[in-house]
Amino acid sequence: MMKNNEDTYYKSLRRTIALIIVAVSLFPLFLLAAVAGYRFHTSYRGKVISHLQEIVEKHARQIDQFLLEKLAEIQTLATITPVEELTSSASLAEILYSFQKSFGGVYVDFGCVDSSGYQVAYAGPFHLARANYAKAEWFKKASAQPYFISDVFLGLRGLPHFIVAVQVPYKDSFLILRATINFLGFTRLVESVRVGETGRAFILNRQGEYQTAVSFQPKLEPKQILESLASKSADAPSGSLRAVNGASSVIYKEIDGTLYLARPLKKGDWFLIYEQNSRDAFSELYSARRFSIALVALSIITVIFIAWALSYKVVGRIEQVDREKEMLSEQVIQTGKLASLGELAAGVAHEINNPIAIMVEEAGWIEDLLPDIQAVAQSAGREDLITEIANTVHQIKTQGARCKDITQKLLSFARGSDARVQEVNVNDVIEDVVGVISQKAKYDRVTLKVECSNGLKPVFASPSELQQVLLNLINNSLDAMDAQGGDLIVRTAQENGWVVITVADTGPGIPESVLPRIFDPFFTTKPVGKGTGLGLSICYGIVKRLGGEITVDSVVGQGTTFKVYLPVIQEKREGDNGGE
């Protein structure tokens, strides 16, 4: 249950960390992508469009230029050529020949029409001499103004063409000199505007009729293009399309994924229309966008992966630290338990010792009085009472002594009997202890072997405490081997900065289940009344206080080995001695 709780805790911690990492990393990424993407998009669009506007503008100027040139040529021709030559087909043919020679195939034919619409003279490939243009649209317009450039129309010849017409004063009335411009040549001028795969241009008049040959089908009907461009330009700063004159700038509009640019030509009679698929026009923008999206996606994947890995690592570390902390706090609790237990033990020992002293003393008094009682009992014939009383008193004294033993052990467990630390040679202490214990060992049929190393360095310890430790360990070993007898080895050795005392027996050993508890206070395997369970915990406390370690190694059936490690005196501790 507990384990489960912890698991969910760490899982949610891991999730939280991962989410925070993802959020913190992705938020700026998205923000950057959005802002930079938008900026790039707008500025790149602007660039593309202004580039296209430039192209369209350039071509429009060229076309205007072309038309003006042709007009100027015809005007010059009309001015410098005598009227007689204009009205003669033969001389007109001569002029056409020379024009075609110097200007290429621009001019198709020349014609001279009088004010009534009657073609007086004609030079060209068609048989149009004496044709009557009185009803022709262009004638009406050309009659009304000094010069005129027509829209493209089929005319009498049934082919698309347009004409440049100039009035020449003749007598009271006028003549009109008209030149037909090569339609295909003109178309080529416009068709040269090609950008990308789908970018192309064409010319429309105000009615939405093509003024150039188109080899493709535009996305929208020409009229619709004009209308939508007009509606767009209504609120555009460049002003209405219909109102613009020749000098007006290029306007643009995007309709259904197609980009349209328009520029008025011929003083607003015609429009140069440029059409391109948006996707094509902004292809680089789109590919950049695709690249960015791929990059962002890659970043997201990376961030998620890193968040996952990092959270795993961090939480793993936290888990480990938690576990270590738990272990440490367990140790602290254990130590605290020992300390408070020690205080309690000391209190109990103090309080109990005096009553016990009195009890033992009272029992002693009874014992003292026994001879007198004996006399009385004898006279009463109850000598058996004396034995009973003597036994009882003896029992009280024995138990009192046991109590004394226990309270003394409790007290030494609480703080040690003589904790004054001094420089001690461990071998000397062992010699003392062995002297005390050897008799008991002999009695227990135990062979006691002492192997003392000669090169031992001194340690800081209280001799009486050290004696207590050794006595406890040796007594335990002797008790363990009990009736069977065996070997008991006490050995000292120098290991680096430690003096090691080994107490090894060949007793029955300590079962593994019991091993972790042997240093716990009041833990004993001896029968009730035989041991207090304090011996080893006192040893543990003493050795720990001296900055040492006590270890146990036991194999059931083979024996037990206790090792006490005591730190050798360090130089810096010199002045420290005697501190309690």
Next chain:
Amino acid sequence: MIESIKLLVVDDELDFLETLMKRLRKRGVHVQGVKSGEEALECLGREPIDVVILDVKMPGMDGLETLKAIKAKHPLVEVIMLTGHANVETAVTGMELGAFDYLMKPMDIDELLYKVQDAYQKKMLHETRIALRRKIAEGGNEDEDK
């Protein structure tokens, strides 16, 4: 020898004191008992005492203080410390201050008696030595007088 020892027992625990006195008297010791360090000093000033059995832990003037006072005023009187608990440090301090020995409660009455006798012997020896020295000194004086 026991009969000639004048013993003073100092212990605040009345039950303990009385029983101990009864037991010691039964063994023929001249024993007196008081309940505090102050009373002990007073008694020492009043009567000739050879050995004092002194409990360490007492209210008011405690064992060590009493010991110091006794040793200051009556340096020849021997003191045996009784510790009610296993505080050996106090006992050792007592020894350093001039106590003859120490015992831990509850103690064996015979052990106590042995110690008392030893202490008494030590005191006797001490006194004899002093008396001898005095005698020699007096003898010297007499010689001079002659």
